[in-house]
Amino acid sequence: MILKTEYIAPCSMAYIRHTGPYGPGNIETMEHLKHWAKSRDLMNGHSVILGIAQDNPQIIPPETCRYDACILLPDGYSGSGSGGNSGRNSGGSSDTEKEVHLGSITGGKYGVFTIDHTAEAVKQAWEEVFQQLFKENYIPDSSRPILERYKAELIEQHLCELCIPIL
Numbered sequence: 001m002i003l004k005t006e007y008i009a010p011c012s013m014a015y016i017r018h019t020g021p022y023g024p025g026n027i028e029t030m031e032h033l034k035h036w037a038k039s040r041d042l043m044n045g046h047s048v049i050l051g052i053a054q055d056n057p058q059i060i061p062p063e064t065c066r067y068d069a070c071i072l073l074p075d076g077y078s079g080s081g082s083g084g085n086s087g088r089n090s091g092g093s094s095d096t097e098k099e100v101h102l103g104s105i106t107g108g109k110y111g112v113f114t115i116d117h118t119a120e121a122v123k124q125a126w127e128e129v130f131q132q133l134f135k136e137n138y139i140p141d142s143s144r145p146i147l148e149r150y151k152a153e154l155i156e157q158h159l160c161e162l163c164i165p166i167l
Contacts, residue, residue, distance in 0.1 A: 010107035021062035051148035141165040
C-alpha cells in the first residue's frame, strides 16, 4: 500500500447514524444515505461519501458501536428538509427526514491509503495501515475520526481510501 499525506479541509456533511454491530447494518445505512442524497440532487461526479466508524469494537460492545454514513455538502447548502436531533438511525423508521443530520469534519492532516473497494482489501488495509504509519514516523491522532472515503471518480475505478488522522 502506498501512503500519501493530505490536508483535508473542514467541511459540512449530512449523515445517518447506525448503532449496532458493524457489518450489514453499515451497508444498509450507506444505501439509505445515498437514496436521500439522490433525492436532493447531491449525488454527482463530484460527490464524496464518508464512512466513519465512531467506536473500536475491540473495546466497545458491538451493540453500542456507532457508524456514520456521510455525504459532504456543497458550500451554501441550506439543509432544508433534514431534521431530527437524535443522532441515531432507528432502522425501522419510515420518516427518513428525522434520521438525517447535519454535521462537520474538523479537517487536518491525514495519512491516505488508496485501496481496492472490496471487503477483503478493506479488511487487509485495516490490518496494515497503522504499521505503515509508524514505519514512516507518523503518529495517529486519536482526537479525530478515521474516514473511509468514497470519491465518485475513484468508485468508478473500484477504489476507495482509508484516511487516518495524523499529528
